Amino acid sequence: MLDDKYHVDRAVGTMQDNKITAKNVQVFYGETHAIKDVNVAISDKTVTAFIGPSGCGKSTFLRCLNRMNDTIDICRVTGDIHIDGEDIYDPRVDPVQLRAKVGMVFQKPNPFPKSIYDNVAYGPKIHGLAKTKSDLDEIVESSLSKAALWNEAKDRLHEAGTGMSGGQQQRLCIARAIATAPEVLLMDEPCSALDPIATAQVEELIDELRQSFSVVIVTHSMQQAARVSQKTAFFHLGNLVEFDDTDKIFTNPQDPRTESYISGRIG
Amino acid sequence: MNAHISSAYDRDLEGITTLIMQMGGLVEEAILRAANSLANRDVEMAEAVRKADEAIDALEEQINEEAARTIALRAPVSKDLRTILSVLRLSASLERIGDYAKNIAKRTSVLVEMNPVPGADTALRRMAREVEQMLKDTLDAYVRGDAELAEVVRQRDQEVDQMYNALFREFLTFMMEDPRNITACMHLHFMAKNIERMGDLTTNMAEQVIYLVTGEMPEEARPKGDKTAFVVETG
Numbered sequence: 001m002l003d004d005k006y007h008v009d010r011a012v013g014t015m016q017d018n019k020i021t022a023k024n025v026q027v028f029y030g031e032t033h034a035i036k037d038v039n040v041a042i043s044d045k046t047v048t049a050f051i052g053p054s055g056c057g058k059s060t061f062l063r064c065l066n067r068m069n070d071t072i073d074i075c076r077v078t079g080d081i082h083i084d085g086e087d088i089y090d091p092r093v094d095p096v097q098l099r100a101k102v103g104m105v106f107q108k109p110n111p112f113p114k115s116i117y118d119n120v121a122y123g124p125k126i127h128g129l130a131k132t133k134s135d136l137d138e139i140v141e142s143s144l145s146k147a148a149l150w151n152e153a154k155d156r157l158h159e160a161g162t163g164m165s166g167g168q169q170q171r172l173c174i175a176r177a178i179a180t181a182p183e184v185l186l187m188d189e190p191c192s193a194l195d196p197i198a199t200a201q202v203e204e205l206i207d208e209l210r211q212s213f214s215v216v217i218v219t220h221s222m223q224q225a226a227r228v229s230q231k232t233a234f235f236h237l238g239n240l241v242e243f244d245d246t247d248k249i250f251t252n253p254q255d256p257r258t259e260s261y262i263s264g265r266i267g
Numbered sequence: 268m269n270a271h272i273s274s275a276y277d278r279d280l281e282g283i284t285t286l287i288m289q290m291g292g293l294v295e296e297a298i299l300r301a302a303n304s305l306a307n308r309d310v311e312m313a314e315a316v317r318k319a320d321e322a323i324d325a326l327e328e329q330i331n332e333e334a335a336r337t338i339a340l341r342a343p344v345s346k347d348l349r350t351i352l353s354v355l356r357l358s359a360s361l362e363r364i365g366d367y368a369k370n371i372a373k374r375t376s377v378l379v380e381m382n383p384v385p386g387a388d389t390a391l392r393r394m395a396r397e398v399e400q401m402l403k404d405t406l407d408a409y410v411r412g413d414a415e416l417a418e419v420v421r422q423r424d425q426e427v428d429q430m431y432n433a434l435f436r437e438f439l440t441f442m443m444e445d446p447r448n449i450t451a452c453m454h455l456h457f458m459a460k461n462i463e464r465m466g467d468l469t470t471n472m473a474e475q476v477i478y479l480v481t482g483e484m485p486e487e488a489r490p491k492g493d494k495t496a497f498v499v500e501t502g
Contacts, residue, residue: 223342226344250344250345251345253345259345262345263271263343263344263346264271264272264276265271266269
């Protein structure tokens with residue numbers, strides 16, 4: 001479907017290769033209307049940042065993209081979300097398969113209480129991505145390398161992942177997420193528990209991952225959004241207020257609500 | 268524009284604006300006093316203008332430091348960022364205008380020793396007043412965030428250019444009439460050129476104000492009135 005694969009980006013006025021297209025997305029938690037009619041097209045091989053104050057719906061919307069909200073009983077999602085033109089809320093879509101394709105990294109590093117090797121090998125194993133042990137070894141090495149962790153981890157692959165530093169654990173989680181060869185990587189405040197050096201390492205990594213994936217990152221740090229993303233979406237009270245090129249958002253936003261938020265004003 | 272959550276941030280930005288206005292006030296005064304010292308053959312006033320330039324330079328330095336501090340500590344974005352970028356350019360332009368005023372004052376000290384060229388002093392004073400008014404309006408536009416007023420100033424520069432053209436021809440005529448006028452006319456011509464350049468710098472400042480308010484530099488070419496580069500002959 002041409003409509004879902006491409007759209008005219010009004011902000012830049014060009015045709016872009018869209019990875020994810022969301023149309024009229026509404027999310028309800030019981031009676032609460034958490035996401036109000038969000039329309040957005042997320043490009044492939046691009047880092048898109050979602051920013052906004054707490055409770056604005058940015059994480060909720062992020063979690064719609066790999067159906068993580070399915071796990072919440074009172075949560076109801078309506079509207080269309082297509083990835084590569086495919087409706088991810090189609091009843092025939094297996095959420096587990098979807099989440100292999102749309103990986104996720106969370107705020108707090110949450111490695112499994114297993115070895116570094118097993119943390120990374122777990123996904124490929126259950127999805128049957130490796131036929132032999134050497135296939136699996138290769139996936140583990142390349143995932144750890146992509147996550148810029150191989151040099152630090154190669155001599156301790158069989159030690160517990162939980163024994164690593166916070167920054168290393170987060171990069172381990174990223175390695176785990178990319179081990180299943182996803183196409184989209186969702187990151188929910190991946191650096192908020194990290195020190196500035198680990199943050200810089202993860203940001204550098206995000207920039208490299210952009211070569212291979214579409215990355216969507218939720219962050220409370222405006223500076224981080226400015227540093228790592230090419231596109232920025234500003235959410236406020238469940239609405240997508242503004243979506244534009246990151247440099248536009250940070251130099252000359254069009255909506256006064258965006259302006260107030262990013263420049264730290266009351267309003 | 269709403270206030271920042273951090274009120275100290277607002278105070279920092281207001282502080283920088285105050286410094287720009289102070290600097291602008293000193294520069295306006297320098298322009299008028301430089302022109303008056305010529306018209307009144309007042310060497311003391313000319314000397315005072317030269318002295319006062321130090322205060323203008325000191326303010327520029329202070330503004331640069333405050334702007335650098337704000338960038339380092341507040342990481343300004345959006346309009347705040349444009350404010351900081353603008354004050355840096357505004358202060359640089361003001362400093363240059365101050366230098367031109369100082370140069371006029373220096374030449375005045377030399378000119379008082381020579382025979383006056385009829386009409387030149389008054390014409391230069393009129394030109395200086397026009398530029399001073401443009402500068403005043405630009406600073407008002409800056410403080411009020413008034414892009415329309417800044418655009419009006421931007422268009423007004425061609426009047427200054429025309430005054431300069433007229434003076435240029437007049438000085439040429441005087442010099443051809445009597446070579447003894449050449450030294451005085453050369454000095455007067457440099458003064459006229461200085462004022463014309465002040466007008467250009469003021470126009471740049473007005474464009475900076477438009478950028479600050481709208482987020483975009485004005486694109487369309489403004490009317491240019493300085494045609495003296497093409498003068499080959501005069502009657």
